[in-house]
Amino acid sequence: MAECKNQNSCGAKRPATGETDENLISKKPTAMISSLLEDPAAAIANTRHEFGEHGGVNMSIEASATFTVMEPETMQRLFAGELGPDRDFFIYSRHFNPTVLNLSRQIAALEGTAAAYCTASGMSAIAAVFLQLLASGDHVVAARTLYGGTHALLAHFLPRTSNITTSFVDISDLEMVEKAIVEGKTKVLYFEAIANPTLVVANIPELCRIGHEKGLTVVVDNTFAPMVLSPARLGADVVVHSISKFISGGADIIAGAVCGPTKLVNSMMDLLQGGLMLLGPTMNAKVAFELSERIPHLSLRMKEHCRRAAVFAERMKKLGLKVIYPGLPDHPQHQLLKSIGNSEYGFGGILCLDMGTEERANKLMNVLQNTTQFGFIAVSLGYYETLMSCSGSSTSSELSGKDKELAGISPGLVRMSIGYMGTLEQKWSQFEKALTKVQNLGLPYCNNI
């Protein structure tokens, strides 16, 4: 054990020789009962628990940018890829870092993938995956309704910088998806599990079947539905996340993750060809520590976001409002989500209210924030307070007028990420008060009235 510098690292480090375990990046427990682990919360609880250096119940933060070796020859072996994080050998924190790796194992368990790695933002995870999987001249088939930044990346940035082109399709039209695939040229099928902001639910198993038949890699953004949907368990090859949203829950951190096969994650860290290693959107170890402390209560938070969103959506509908929520029986993919979603998590923590015009949407948000304190006018989602934004003029403003129309984003669409602060009834009465006030201003809150 020449590599040991102290007792604790001796305990943690594996011998430098002997068999390697392909799956160690994910540290998947071998004897797991798969049916039990269908609940992402159970899978997370089964990941290896890291204790602190001094026996603390929480892990220590490995804040080092660089790592020493006891013998100079070891450095050579590290760079040759003979020794790596699977045996607790680290080189430099733009490459694997122990604390970021620990969070990544939790995210891999959440998504049921063999491996994962966390990044500095959701956009960097998404961009790095595209650049890893695609070469100049390749083609992507992507959903028409995507997060504005992802849409801009595919529609403008990648064609200009990398000669990568994209056809945008309505993913609920499976025939249209199939027709858009150009054999030999299309390499990736990309969509969001629940789309931002229209809340279209993707038929993940069918889309994966179509993509795989044509040899594509299916990449799914699961930012809107952690715990609620498990795209990899439904057939997706790669799952990407903006951790900045529900997974963080605090609206205080920008972060992302790539989840997929061990081979993909390792290829993204390759010293010569790795999209994460070479572009360098590295997550700080201190950030990884903070986030890893929030993973244990993600399932509780998601359940409450979803429960309240469902109650509000139902009540809003009863009031005659035009509300879009996958938990309502009139949502086009209600039955689909019921059949592919993880049980007990409901239908997501986001609902949309179509106020018809931007003026009406703004009036309502203004009263909801500044008079009745129902929530905040802000982009983003997954916070403990309710966040509201008018999608067409904010997070989807990257889309042209025509693209917005095609995506089904009306100018008066208010996206609400339902929080869990206060009591449900307290929040509901704040919403009702705001509606009455808007009506008194002579702005009917819905077209039917």
Ligand SMILES: *Cc1c(COP(=O)(O)O)cnc(C)c1O
């Ligand atoms: C916010 C968001 C992103 C981008 O993530 P960042 O962490 O802000 O870089 C990507 N996809 C979806 C669906 C998002 O909501």
